[in-house]
Amino acid sequence: MSTLLEVEHLKVRFRSMGALRALMRRVKDPYIDAVCDVSFRIGRGETLGLVGESGSGKSTIARALMGLIPSHGGSMRFDGTELRGLSQRAYKPVRRDMAMMFQDPVGSLSPRLTVRSLITEPFRIHGVRDRDMDAETRRLLEMVGLPAGFAQRFPHQLSGGQARRVGVARALALDPRLVIADEPTAGLDVSIQGEVMNLLAELQDRLGIGMVVITHNLNVVRHISDQMAVMYLGRFVEQGPTEEVFHRPRHPYTEVLLSANPEPDPDAKLHRVEARGDIPSLAHRPTGCEFHTRCPRARDYCREVAPALSSAAPDHTYTCHFPLEADAKERRLEA
Numbered sequence: 001m002s003t004l005l006e007v008e009h010l011k012v013r014f015r016s017m018g019a020l021r022a023l024m025r026r027v028k029d030p031y032i033d034a035v036c037d038v039s040f041r042i043g044r045g046e047t048l049g050l051v052g053e054s055g056s057g058k059s060t061i062a063r064a065l066m067g068l069i070p071s072h073g074g075s076m077r078f079d080g081t082e083l084r085g086l087s088q089r090a091y092k093p094v095r096r097d098m099a100m101m102f103q104d105p106v107g108s109l110s111p112r113l114t115v116r117s118l119i120t121e122p123f124r125i126h127g128v129r130d131r132d133m134d135a136e137t138r139r140l141l142e143m144v145g146l147p148a149g150f151a152q153r154f155p156h157q158l159s160g161g162q163a164r165r166v167g168v169a170r171a172l173a174l175d176p177r178l179v180i181a182d183e184p185t186a187g188l189d190v191s192i193q194g195e196v197m198n199l200l201a202e203l204q205d206r207l208g209i210g211m212v213v214i215t216h217n218l219n220v221v222r223h224i225s226d227q228m229a230v231m232y233l234g235r236f237v238e239q240g241p242t243e244e245v246f247h248r249p250r251h252p253y254t255e256v257l258l259s260a261n262p263e264p265d266p267d268a269k270l271h272r273v274e275a276r277g278d279i280p281s282l283a284h285r286p287t288g289c290e291f292h293t294r295c296p297r298a299r300d301y302c303r304e305v306a307p308a309l310s311s312a313a314p315d316h317t318y319t320c321h322f323p324l325e326a327d328a329k330e331r332r333l334e335a
């Protein structure tokens, strides 16, 4: 499958304190690395699910890809074009081909605009004037399963699920090749979450768009992503084909996340594995393996030596000195 997006060794830093404060406190490096050395590849029509606890760097990757914040190392090639270093002017046509669906379904929609204005706004932003906006409104509403009469509604007249559909219509208005969906099901009832997941899966199949889906919800990842990456403190600690990672997780952090996820199979007696303590601050990264302070399997060695990237199978990688065995999940299910 030909490559749509290729990210290599991406790095994003933020200032953790102002220059004066850093000087007064004699802090030599007043930066935090929110994204460190992240690499992935998405083929045309493929979906990558990004999971990890709050603050692990998922949205920062999305914002860097969209050119909304600067990145500080590595490369991001979209359809062969290097995005790092592009001016805001040069980024504009990229944002036509790479659309973002924002996290908050209602808050991200401007309250004074009708649904028609909201879903046709991308045409105005990108100076597309040769289309019939009534026809486009009908096309887009139909695409996301909303009645034509919704065109005149305002965001406060929409339910959470309807607002999310409007967000999808808006993201798809200009036929992007890649959509970045930040928490597409957050804040929705479980049944509505299912509807939104089905809509995204159906549109993916029909339109062949690539997707990056950022979520806390592992069921969403399993439902719509071909590959997944697990983030911890700005790094990918495990990455691979979704079914492979679900069935044969190698990193203990992946095991923690999977065991916290309500199993779709109600008969599975899953033994809960929990991480200890709190997520460390990015300003004070632990030594050795950065997960060792919370890892249920950590040994002394993990405190001292950072694990290298290992391969479990083609395209399935992880960073852990003492990975789970391939059948660990099956055994847990039987326990």
Ligand SMILES: Nc1ncnc2c1ncn2[C@@H]1O[C@H](COP(=O)(O)OP(=O)(O)OP(=O)(O)O)[C@@H](O)[C@H]1O
Pocket (backbone or CB within 6 Å): 014, 015, 016, 034, 052, 053, 054, 055, 056, 057, 058, 059, 060, 061, 282
């Ligand atoms: N503009 C900023 N300035 C300083 N630090 C920031 C900024 N934006 C994000 N961060 C920090 O970068 C880290 C990663 O944040 P990010 O929002 O990418 O995490 P996330 O995994 O998307 O979390 P969530 O699931 O809560 O959205 C966090 O520690 C956050 O506080």
